[in-house]
Amino acid sequence: MSLVINHNLMAMNAARNLGESYGRLSTSTRRLSSGLRVGTAADDAAGLAIRELMRADIATMQQGIRNANDAISLIQTADGALQVIDEKLIRLKELAEQAATGTYNSDQRVLIDSEFQAMMSEITRIANATDFNGVKLLDGNLSGDPTLHPGATHNGDGVVSTGPLKIHFGTGNDSAEDYYFINIGAATASALGFWNPLTGANYRIDTQSLAQNMLSVINLAIISKDTIRGQLGALQNRLQNTITNLSIQAENLQASESRISDVDVATEMTEFVRNQILTQGAVAMLAQANSLPRLAMQLIGGG
The missing domain is CATH 1.20.5 (Single alpha-helices involved in coiled-coils or other helix-helix interfaces)
Structure with missing residues (x-):
């Protein structure tokens, strides 16, 4: 190589190598300080795209877990109210049994019937008052199975959704994978069978015959209430399994995202x-x- 003055080619070569080494050193410093192998799209364009989709799914699954937990809280609220109604139904049968015997006169049966009517009114009040975050649970608004009763399908087009409660926990909107419905039957006195269509009022037990007939009606009411509670219990178990499954999915997806994104x-x-x-x-x-x-x-x- 000739000795020249106008150009210092060795210095130019050394400067180029310095720039390349310094650039790689800067990249290593950024990765080590951030803990990320993929910090910009230039690091790994395909990896960045995959990572961001994974991060979105992980965040969605975590929110889905919270949604499922909220649904469990809703079910527990409804079940707690039904437990109180259960106590009222037991008291109703006790009163009907008391009025069914012949040792009481008509005046005494009227007094028994007075408490009987009060208990039925309280059942209806509890059913109409039970709500979770403003959603009425036991008044019949959430009753109906959309697979069996097309007229009672869920409708979320309006500001207030109607029909069965839709619990969404998946990352998409596929019914088989991402959501299902909670159907809660009505638990008012009339819905449990205490309404007399002939008189347009609740049944009474102010006569011995009416009290005796009421025993079987109360049995059916208890069965109806227990059916609702059984369905709620099954739904709660299903939601708990869903939460476990979502937690495992989120954990595995987080591990995959880490292998793409995190620096060794x-x-x-x-x-x-x-x-x-x-x-x-x-x-x-x-x-x-x-x-x-x-x-x-x-x-x-x-x-």
Whole structure:
């Protein structure tokens, strides 16, 4: 190579190598400080796209878990109210049994019937008052199976959804995978069978015959109430299984996202030390290369 003054090719080469080594050193520093192998699209464009989709699914699954937990709280609220109604039904049967015997006169049966009517009114009040976050649970608004009763299907087009309660926990909108419905039957006194269509009022037990007939009606009411509670219990167990499944999915997806996105500290630290040595070497050689044109000045001065 000729000794020239206008161009210092060795310095240019050293400067280029310094820029490359320094750039790789900067990348290693960024990865080690952030913990991410993929910090920008330039690091891994395909990996970045996959990672962001995974992050969206993970966040959605975690919200789905919270949705399922909220649904369990709703079911527990409804079941707690039905437990109170259960106590009222037991008291109703006790009163009917008391009025069915012949040792009480008509005046006494009227008094018994007065408490009987109060208990039925309380059942209706509890059913109409039970709600979760403003959603009425036992008044019949959530009753009906959309697979069996097309007229009672869920409708979420309006500001207030109608029909069975739709619990959404999946990352999409596929009925088989992402949501199902909660149907809760009405638990008012009339819905449990205490309404007399002939008189347009609740049944009474102010006569011995009416009290005796009421015993079987109350049995059917208890069965209807227990059917609702049984369905709620099954739904709660299903939701708990759903939460477990979602937690496992989110955990596995988080592991996959980590393998794409997170930096291997041991490997990256090795690369950092390598680039650090190359950068230091390039700086030293650039300093040496910048001093070489002085040789030409020495030749000129010596001539």
